[in-house]
Amino acid sequence: MRRLVYxxxxxxDGFIAGPKGEYDWIRRDSGIDFAALYRRFxxxxxxxxxxxxxxxxxxxxxxxxxxxxxxxxxxxxxxxAGVIVVSRNLPEAVAALKAEPGKDIWLFGGSVLFRSxxxxxxxxxxxxxxxxVMLGAGVPLLPKGARAQLxxxxxxxxxxxxxxxxxxxxGTRPSG
Amino acid sequence: MRRLVYxxxxxxDGFIAGPKGEYDWIRRDSGIDFAALYRRFxxxxxxxxxxxxxxxxxxxxxxxxxxxxxxxxxxxxxxxAGVIVVSRNLPEAVAALKAEPGKDIWLFGGSVLFRSxxxxxxxxxxxxxxxxVMLGAGVPLLPKGARAQLxxxxxxxxxxxxxxxxxxxxGTRPSG
Numbered sequence: 001m002r003r004l005v006y007x008x009x010x011x012x013d014g015f016i017a018g019p020k021g022e023y024d025w026i027r028r029d030s031g032i033d034f035a036a037l038y039r040r041f042x043x044x045x046x047x048x049x050x051x052x053x054x055x056x057x058x059x060x061x062x063x064x065x066x067x068x069x070x071x072x073x074x075x076x077x078x079x080x081a082g083v084i085v086v087s088r089n090l091p092e093a094v095a096a097l098k099a100e101p102g103k104d105i106w107l108f109g110g111s112v113l114f115r116s117x118x119x120x121x122x123x124x125x126x127x128x129x130x131x132x133v134m135l136g137a138g139v140p141l142l143p144k145g146a147r148a149q150l151x152x153x154x155x156x157x158x159x160x161x162x163x164x165x166x167x168x169x170x171g172t173r174p175s176g
Numbered sequence: 177m178r179r180l181v182y183x184x185x186x187x188x189d190g191f192i193a194g195p196k197g198e199y200d201w202i203r204r205d206s207g208i209d210f211a212a213l214y215r216r217f218x219x220x221x222x223x224x225x226x227x228x229x230x231x232x233x234x235x236x237x238x239x240x241x242x243x244x245x246x247x248x249x250x251x252x253x254x255x256x257a258g259v260i261v262v263s264r265n266l267p268e269a270v271a272a273l274k275a276e277p278g279k280d281i282w283l284f285g286g287s288v289l290f291r292s293x294x295x296x297x298x299x300x301x302x303x304x305x306x307x308x309v310m311l312g313a314g315v316p317l318l319p320k321g322a323r324a325q326l327x328x329x330x331x332x333x334x335x336x337x338x339x340x341x342x343x344x345x346x347g348t349r350p351s352g
Contacts (some may be wrong), residue, residue, distance in 0.1 A: 012304065012326065012343070013317045014190025025323075126310075128188065132326040132343060134302075134318050141189045142310050147201075150188065150308040152337035161328035163341070167188070167308060 001098050003124040004045070006107040006114050007037070008141065010128050015138035016111060021053070025133045031158040032129055038064060042103040045094070048072035050109040051083075066106070069097065071113055091120050098122070115143045123169050126150060132161035148172045177274050179300040180221070182283040182290050183213070184317065186304050191314035192287060197229070201309045207334040208305055214240060218279040221270070224248035226285040227259075242282070245273065247289055267296050274298070291319045299345050302326060308337035324348045 008016050009026045017023055044066045046054070051070045054061050061068055062082075069084045071093075077085040086093040094117060097105060107114060107123065117123050128141070142148070150167035157163050184192050185202045193199055220242045222230070227246045230237050237244055238258075245260045247269075253261040262269040270293060273281060283290060283299065293299050304317070318324070326343035333339050 012190070012302070012341075014188070018323070126188070132328045134324045134326065136318055136321045136323050142312055145312045147194070147312050148310045150310065150337070152308045152333060152339070155331070155333040155339060157328060157331040161326070161343075163328070163331055163339075165188075165339070167337075 002100070002102055003104045004094070004098060004107055004117065004122055005041070005104055005125040005127055006118075006123055007127040008109065008129070010130055010141045011133050011135040011138070012130055013134040013136065014141045015135040016109070016141050017139040018135050019137040021139070022135075025131055025135065027131070027160065027162075030129070030131070030160045030162045032162060032164070038066075040104055041066060041106040043067040043069060043097065043105045044108045045069045045097070045105050045113075046071070046108040047110045047113040048075055050113075051075070054108070090116065091122065094120075094122050111140055111143050115145055118142070118148055118169065118172060119146060121172070125153075126167045126169060128163075128165045128167075130163040130165060146172045178276070178278055179280045180270070180274060180283055180293065180298055181217070181280055181301040181303055182294075182299055183303040184285065184305070186306055186317045187309050187311040187314070188306055189310040189312065190317045191311040192285070192317050193315040194311050195313040197315070198311075201307055201311065203307070203336065203338075206305070206307070206336045206338045208338060208340070214242075216280055217242060217282040219243040219245060219273065219281045220284045221245045221273070221281055221289075222247070222284040223286045223289040224251055226289075227251070230284070266292065267298065270296075270298050287316060287319050291321055294318070294324055294345065294348060295322060297348070301329075302343045302345060304339075304341045304343075306339040306341060322348045 010016050071086045073087050075085050149170040151170050154166040186192050247262045249263050251261050325346040327346050328343055330342040
């Protein structure tokens, strides 16, 4: 079964965007091998707000050449050609997607969808590019909720100071 | 001048303790070389609440064999032998401490004191042992405020999956 991978850039203090959604800290000269990253996946799974933001960058999603799956109860599939809309039965829809043949699935965001799928035990891997910055506030890597135990599989420091980390999700349990 | 180092254990999502102050996720079998860590410092600088918590672990602070400096407006020095209390003029007191001869200074916590000293431009280094867990909630590595740019100096993955990271603080600026 192909793996569902939450792959994001984050700050050392655990934010994936600034308080106003800023991503200026994600430096283009970071040395991240985006081509290799893209080659691993053939499907992008995302929430509706992430889709809306991605669409404001013309050609971004289509240039990635992947199947696009958007979780939304409001998006009209008739108005978004080339997009598969999941409007109900999230666990079943994601299970079916994972059971299809193909490459791994990129959980592209947002973090709220990550939290939902993590709590359902459906996220296999968390891959974080940690940029050398503390944002001090912003959109959390993981919204509030249960603790999740991880297993470090890979870590590599790029000359830019970006850390490429890859973890398997071992399990979740309520925290506190 | 000796360096002021914020050295803490954190989760991948940027918490240094759980929502109820839990630190059960800081595994004793992590493989961290505490003896080497301790050898680097001769002074512990901390806030009053961190001092109160540390004192509940009998012998912890004295066994570390370091000068203990507590920032507090309420602590009575007469009742805490062996402790230097900084009750006012924090920037001047810390500047004087850094100018003394000796080993580096361990900013032992809490994160509120870290935020104050970071904003004053007095923290030289951030050393984080990132444990393979996402806590989902808790005490943040850095309380809300300005962004801080870092420079990665060292990274090492231990067999336990703990990442030993060391950053220099490059600068701060208001975020958002």
